[in-house]
Amino acid sequence: MQLAFAREMDPPLLECPWCRSTRLKSHDFDFTGIHISRCLSCGVQFMNPQFSDRHLRRLYADYTNFEGPESTSKLVPRTLRKAKSLELLGQFKDGGRFLSMGCGDGVELWIAEAYGWQAEGYEVDGQVAARAARRYGIPVHSEDFFKLHAQTEPFDCIYLDQVIEHLKRPQDYLCEIQRLLKPGGILFLGCPNIGSVANRWKTSMGKLGLKRRRGRHYGTFHHLFYYTPQVLSRLLQQFHGLEVLRIQGEPPTQMKLRWLEAAWGRLYRALPNCDSSIQIVARKPAVESTILPTSAWNTLQAGKSPDSTSNRPSREAA
Numbered sequence: 001m002q003l004a005f006a007r008e009m010d011p012p013l014l015e016c017p018w019c020r021s022t023r024l025k026s027h028d029f030d031f032t033g034i035h036i037s038r039c040l041s042c043g044v045q046f047m048n049p050q051f052s053d054r055h056l057r058r059l060y061a062d063y064t065n066f067e068g069p070e071s072t073s074k075l076v077p078r079t080l081r082k083a084k085s086l087e088l089l090g091q092f093k094d095g096g097r098f099l100s101m102g103c104g105d106g107v108e109l110w111i112a113e114a115y116g117w118q119a120e121g122y123e124v125d126g127q128v129a130a131r132a133a134r135r136y137g138i139p140v141h142s143e144d145f146f147k148l149h150a151q152t153e154p155f156d157c158i159y160l161d162q163v164i165e166h167l168k169r170p171q172d173y174l175c176e177i178q179r180l181l182k183p184g185g186i187l188f189l190g191c192p193n194i195g196s197v198a199n200r201w202k203t204s205m206g207k208l209g210l211k212r213r214r215g216r217h218y219g220t221f222h223h224l225f226y227y228t229p230q231v232l233s234r235l236l237q238q239f240h241g242l243e244v245l246r247i248q249g250e251p252p253t254q255m256k257l258r259w260l261e262a263a264w265g266r267l268y269r270a271l272p273n274c275d276s277s278i279q280i281v282a283r284k285p286a287v288e289s290t291i292l293p294t295s296a297w298n299t300l301q302a303g304k305s306p307d308s309t310s311n312r313p314s315r316e317a318a
């Protein structure tokens with residue numbers, strides 16, 4: 001995909017956006033010249049420098065391909081994928097209030113309703129949100145995500161499929177998600193797995209100069225962070241006090257042989273790095289934890305109120 005505008009970057013990050021460690025290693029770069037850092041303390045990988053907020057606003061202003069041939073051809077496999085992830089959630093929660101953050105065209109909203117959830121969506125693009133709401137007759141919010149907790153009742157489940165890797169300040173979003181979740185509520189995260197066997201192979205081949213388009217698998221056109229199942233689950237527990245209930249690769253959906261599909265699903269559950277996608281289900285403790293995200297700790301240490309809006313992110317990728 002070609003950008004219709006020039007790339008704009010922030011100054012380079014000197015500390016890890018997740019754990020604030022300054023132990024950063026230059027890990028890789030891709031064919032477009034984007035550099036990837038890896039934090040030696042928490043293990044997260046991220047684009048460094050990152051896109052500016054202005055760049056992200058322009059990128060996401062026209063991001064969702066609502067209809068058109070590409071969208072239509074992908075609709076069936078996407079619907080099956082989403083249905084499978086919602087089946088997974090049924091193992092941990094018997095319905096209730098459901099929010100899909102970054103719901104795009106909203107296909108998971110009607111699937112969630114079909115599975116007995118009372119669905120709502122959040123989409124940063126107001127026009128896309130309005131179209132999805134009209135199409136499915138389901139509320140889709142588009143106001144400031146950081147004010148959503150004041151405008152809605154809390155949710156039993158919050159669902160982010162292929163969203164967290166786009167977020168520039170993931171901890172701030174996860175703090176808001178914690179506010180939006182009921183005690184005991186569950187969070188679903190689906191994102192690419194940079195630690196998969198296939199992606200490790202691509203990284204190695206790129207470093208050896210054997211890839212024509214080195215680092216294409218990072219998806220730096222729109223992905224800012226690159227997680228492994230182990231790193232992401234540790235970050236959720238350490239910085240957000242969430243209890244990780246399930247880590248797995250994304251189960252296959254369209255295999256001809258049902259027994260093979262089931263066996264493949266069991267393999268991805270036992271060995272998540274066999275797959276290039278991660279699925280995590282985590283639960284907010286029934287009793288509120290005292291764990292604060294690092295941004296709140298830093299604010300406290302600097303002698304400021306944790307409610308200070310100085311660290312509040314602008315409304316960008318969602």
Ligand SMILES: [Zn+2]
Pocket residue numbers: 016017018019020021039040041042043044
């Ligand atoms: Zn770190």
